[in-house]
Amino acid sequence: MSTEQLIFEKGAPGRRAATLPELDIPLRPLESLLPADHLRAEPAPLPEVSEIEIVRHFTHLSQRNFGVDMGFYPLGSCTMKYNPKLNEDMAALPGFARVHPLEHESLTQGAIQLLFELEQYLAEISGMKRITLQPAAGAHGEITGLMLIKAYHEHRGEGHRNIVLIPDGAHGTNPASAALAGYKTVELRSDARGGVDVHHLEEVLAAHEGNIAALMMTNPNTLGLFDEHIVEIAERVHRAGGQLYYDGANANAIMGITRPGDMGFDVVHFNLHKTCSTPHGGGGPGAGPVGVAEHLVSFLPGPLPAYDAESDTYYWAENDPLSIGRVRANCGNFLVLVRAYTYIRFNGPDGLRHVSESAILNANYVMRALQDAYDLPFDRACMHEFVFSANRQKRNDVHALDIAKRLLDFGVHPPTIYFPLIVPEALMIEPTETETRETLDEFIGMMRQIARESIDEPEKVRQAPYTTVVGRLDQTLAARKPDLRWAGSAVSQPASPIPSRVR
Amino acid sequence: MSTEQLIFEKGAPGRRAATLPELDIPLRPLESLLPADHLRAEPAPLPEVSEIEIVRHFTHLSQRNFGVDMGFYPLGSCTMKYNPKLNEDMAALPGFARVHPLEHESLTQGAIQLLFELEQYLAEISGMKRITLQPAAGAHGEITGLMLIKAYHEHRGEGHRNIVLIPDGAHGTNPASAALAGYKTVELRSDARGGVDVHHLEEVLAAHEGNIAALMMTNPNTLGLFDEHIVEIAERVHRAGGQLYYDGANANAIMGITRPGDMGFDVVHFNLHKTCSTPHGGGGPGAGPVGVAEHLVSFLPGPLPAYDAESDTYYWAENDPLSIGRVRANCGNFLVLVRAYTYIRFNGPDGLRHVSESAILNANYVMRALQDAYDLPFDRACMHEFVFSANRQKRNDVHALDIAKRLLDFGVHPPTIYFPLIVPEALMIEPTETETRETLDEFIGMMRQIARESIDEPEKVRQAPYTTVVGRLDQTLAARKPDLRWAGSAVSQPASPIPSRVR
């Protein structure tokens, strides 16, 4: 098990797995169908493997991967909660999975209905007016939301507003999205309580008077803390002519408790793959719907799902002339949206609130149980996650990275490390609501043991992990000499003279 | 990963996973529905666990189990070939999986059609007249077949025939089934070529003249050898008034090459979970259809599927008055039969022959490559499997068991050991046709290495395995003090005064 060959290194010439139906039409030479210069000279040098080899290969790879189904995954900001099997089954129904996006509305009443209703649910949860379901992930939602804000300002003849304010703790996608939308970003400092420093905000607003396009905020923020001054902040930004953007990656903390719409936000994105428990699939797909307040509805990308009560039919409404257009092809990551719909219907209003409350409780429970062993830079009741600093351990030359690696030996996934950037040696812990008390207690035990080890046997922590299929990997080498594809003997040389693999 | 608690040791009072729909009818006290003495006093002390705990528990258990999807599984006699995923998908179709066995024929035309056609296919493969699909496994097929023979003899007024002949290499189910059918068994010796000793057969036939009910044979037999004298044997047994029973567990070797019906057998059972690649599921379910020659058709258990061409409908035909009745409820292990049907249709006649030929080739390839390292008691071209003896290794006090355990460290499943009983220190190897040459070569390498280790470091072999989650388990303790169920604190005491767990 300690290495698994690449699929390209397996098989033999002529081997194959899947077979196509035999051609049941008259066979004619390819050359009679297409001009020769359009034809491929050589078949792509894909693997030549049998079905059993494929099965064993990917089964072995799966055995070299860790998921929520195997253990605790308190990866901060990522909301790695249990992914209900029910949702998977629903997304696999042929009436969802085997439907073409361009089928006539009369043939897709179920799909449009589902999206129509999901939009309403998300609007209710966030307190927004309408929602676009197009964005494929959180970052996609961000750029979409910022474009809505841009369109709004332009529409009001304030297209010159070019500044987006972003707290220093923000997720990297926020500034990246702002830049992509053509904005300049200005960083806001955090105050001693972990919220936006309102004085600094005032300064910045004043400095950029007339040019503020928006403030992007996560609330609870990336420290897991709810910004106490949110109402004041909203008020000031609005007064400065800016819009308030809510990064909803942390919405798992607020369902049924508070709503961005009520806090004063104008635009909200959801990370359904976090909040609504659709699985992350090793990095995606997700879904990042964006909700807006009334004054932004016309700008939404479309089409939006609609319902005609008279004929009891669902349809795709035509775009408002002010719409920014599309942000992708088709309606969104539909099968992810099916899972989210299932999740919301399963939980209902009380269930969703219970989810958020339990997420908050689990986080506070772990935080309080460990705060004597690790530095807690902001000692406040947290929401669904919290951030420790390994500053204390660092004195023994044990870093957040080492602690993370040592945790691997205990069979759990480590927390997020070195994020948010404002906490040195950050360990960002999000237990989620789907974990049992026993699991939390076990994790607390592990963290305590590592804290002890960091004093008694720091070398042990620094050398971890010991039980994984590979040890610590050389990231520098990887970046210095990128080896991004196999280029073994079976690969025909690329047409370009540039070597395909630098080694 | 090195231990996994029992599910009973997990959870907490009040926890639960699956939820039922809320009761949507008027609630009345149970006592108003049933007399009190029929009601259960205490709920069964089943686990109280949440969905995430169940998922992790059984996912962990799966990680502690080895299947064909993970590696080579040359378990002799068991035909552990690749189980096509296609078959699993077909068996899961709601039109097969969600059908009640007592639905009206007009609602189950597909099911009856499939069984009707499958019967025809199996009849053709075996060269028999008709087939019952009822038996759930090979041994169930055996008892069914023997009952057919009994009914036949009784019908002919020869109910006194009470002897069933069984070669000394036979699988244990053969004598057990014979005893269950009320027969006495007489063991036949094997000759130097590994077949039935024809002289001994003659002696036995003579000694029990007039009382021979049947000869049960596996051909190829459990040595993987085809009995060269099969025609002669059949002729002699028939002359003695006996019937010939074919244990088809080894049918993977003969498809399209030779047929029990043509060899002179009167009754045949299939092990579809071997030959037709339906997965073994950790010990079942299987399917053991039984085919018979014309003179036995009337005795078959029923009902049998039938087709009326005029109305183009399938139906269940009424039993012949001579039928032995039923051997189980309903039509058989239907979803296993669906898999077998899929497999046969996928392969077609040429494909099935290719399967058998390839199985034979793979076995001979491994046998020849290793015969200098291990004793080969019967040095003949084998069919789909063969048997080594670890006699040579035994001189260094390395036994078949040790070799098997050492193989575990190489990530493959060991061969069958100590069977057939006629080969001391037997290692029964069945590579199956679905293995690549590379896998066979790797296995050959492992076996050679172990042969070397048996000389150079026998202790290393004797102490194996080293890499498994548990080491060698104490079988004697298990049998001496049977601990067959958990009886931890949550279990209420059984009503009977006998202690539920002896420890």
Place this chain on the structure above:
Amino acid sequence: MSYVPNTTAEQQAMLRAVGVETIEDLLTATSIPEQVRLKHPLALPPALPEPNLKRLMLGISEKNADLDHYLSFLGAGSYDHILPSVVPHLYKRAEFVTSYTPYQPEISQGMLQAIYEFQTMICQITNMDTANASLYDGSTAVVEAALLAIGTATNGEVLVSRALDPQYRATLRTYAWARGFTLRELELEQGVTSLAALESALTPETKAVIIQHPNFFGNLEEVRAIEQLVHRTNALYVIAITEPASLGVLAAPGDYGADIVAGEGQSLGSPLGYGGPALGLFATKQNFVRRMPGRLVGKTIDDRGQEGYVLTLQTREQHIKRERATSNICTNQALLALATTVYLAALGKQGFRELGEQCLRKAHYASERISAIPGFTMLFNRPFFDEFAVSAPLPAEQLNAELRERAIIGGYDLSREYPEFENAMLFAVTEAHTREDIDSLVAALEDIVGSAE
């Protein structure tokens, strides 16, 4: 179009390594007599590639009425219950599905532990002392119970209630004839086993008395009174169960003195599958452990001192004891046992109780609604669990045909096996039925009977 990975070229090389030129040569070398070699290809339909085959199979499957699209009230031995999504996701993991019987415990701890848990759960729901790792199905489990009771006796008698599932009785008859023991059926009184008939049938030769509970009509048997009678003799008291969901709410066989419980476990986590694979359950009192049929998993210790699980007491089994084995069973229904383990864990202590209660309540609601339809009466006046017999104003066959037109699969036609009950139907109602389901059955029946007048 093959699961054989090696190409012709590779096979050629392998043939050479074996020392022959062609497959034909190799076959010749195996000494299959020429005269039994098949001279023509098998007369089977030609191979179908996967996509074509999928279409074909989907088409065949859709010629059957599946319970996602038909409302069904059939029970009579097979029951449709709610299957939590989590169950198949777990038991269908390839590591379980593609493994063999756990003969090598070191790499089979997953399956072995699961079966140990299964054995425990079967004990928990039946209140028996020991359970095995599964048998083929309910009918053969009952056969095994009879065989255990008969033991090595050359003759013996087994009494069986006529309210035992007719298919089970048919199976028992077959085996009784083959193994050589006497099977006598006990007459019924008002839909349950007649105590008088039992009393007069019991003799010193009686080795076992087999009672289904709830019985085939859904009625509860007088299990305690029967126990009194049975245990006056040396006979074993065998309780057959076809609907183990009943154990959520009914007294367990261990509570009323059963010696053996033999039953069908399909109800607990396995699909209906047109009747198979099924799951034979078998549990006994402690003193029968060494006479048990089938596999047993036990806990033990490894050479490193860790706990682990193994197949144990194999000396009862065919591969060791051969003709003296307690049973001939080898392959059993392990994967379904695993499904049941996951299912019972998913329901858990509370859920399993609720399951029983809901079935009981909904069936009673249905029985009241149906017997309120003019012309319909309860056939018996007996306590029942989730199934009940109704006397109808029309032949069951006719009613069912009309129901089918409405995409409803009606009750089991009792006259098929019990000619004395003309126009009688057996309805099964479980937690999977909503009130609306039941009400629409009632409406359909009213409609049919109304328009027949």
Place this chain on the structure above:
Amino acid sequence: MSYVPNTTAEQQAMLRAVGVETIEDLLTATSIPEQVRLKHPLALPPALPEPNLKRLMLGISEKNADLDHYLSFLGAGSYDHILPSVVPHLYKRAEFVTSYTPYQPEISQGMLQAIYEFQTMICQITNMDTANASLYDGSTAVVEAALLAIGTATNGEVLVSRALDPQYRATLRTYAWARGFTLRELELEQGVTSLAALESALTPETKAVIIQHPNFFGNLEEVRAIEQLVHRTNALYVIAITEPASLGVLAAPGDYGADIVAGEGQSLGSPLGYGGPALGLFATKQNFVRRMPGRLVGKTIDDRGQEGYVLTLQTREQHIKRERATSNICTNQALLALATTVYLAALGKQGFRELGEQCLRKAHYASERISAIPGFTMLFNRPFFDEFAVSAPLPAEQLNAELRERAIIGGYDLSREYPEFENAMLFAVTEAHTREDIDSLVAALEDIVGSAE
């Protein structure tokens, strides 16, 4: 009815451990201002237990026409291909599905290696040098290509063929406006990009030329001639692919000098799923590696000297570079990339070639049959792959409505996006169609047109 495992009693104990009495107290402690606390329950439908929800969802799903039960000739960016059973069995394994982005490589080698294999395969089929780990979909992949070409330029121009998928163009327009670059559309000539239009549109400001191949009409573009024109300038040559199955038989972008390939990978192993999740493909020549958007997996060495895989060149990415990142993408479509990896392995070298050939042949068979129907003609006279435009004697909408009555989903109505093509339909025919399928479309069209006369 909750995936929260802890019971009320346990939560109570935990609250006490945290130092509060109730959840309300805890919420108060978090300092959420009272005025923004939600005062009423969310107005959502009440919770539904799993079984009820399953019924509901099955019902909703069955209001859609699925391609197991409808014969469809829709393509236009999403394609129905044969999906081998083995593919979902493997990529849906829980170890993959329930994992996050592989930030901890030691316990994520499975996903990392699979993506490394994916990157390799995408290079193999496109003949490009490097591919990333996936983007959202084809349309955003094309956007990323444009953004890469624009780079840090404050203004710049991108030329895009009008034969690029209209949805992709709409997406491009949105981003071009937001990011601030000029987008100009190139006119068509006989269903392909006009070389003349291209030549005259190219300026020194042109950063990229985006050509879809096969284009939206299914036609093959003059990709080599275009390359000559594009590379006379400094513009990057971007090939957009919506039907990557074409790469089985068509010359690869790397063969005719593409700088970037951006496309949609749904066609290769992912379900149609009403359009999502989709799979953005992105491959480039070697010199653009450090300007790539999205994740990249690289091979390296661990501290024990073993080979292993990691996310690499992360300094391009948002979590390090923030506002200076090459793209804002974080979550991508990893699981679909895995599906494609399994799919391409299952097809393999021969199968992928055959896939291309069968699509090509079957589409040509269909085009001949359809254009032989009186009133139907090919709209263009161009080489095409598996999709072709037909001029029909009736409006496409009318024809499609009639086809729907016959459980056939007809071709895409070209007049929706290209008003100049009245009565024009775009048919997609792949290896998943049998001759019978095609013949029955032809028969239906004949029938409809015949009875309309």
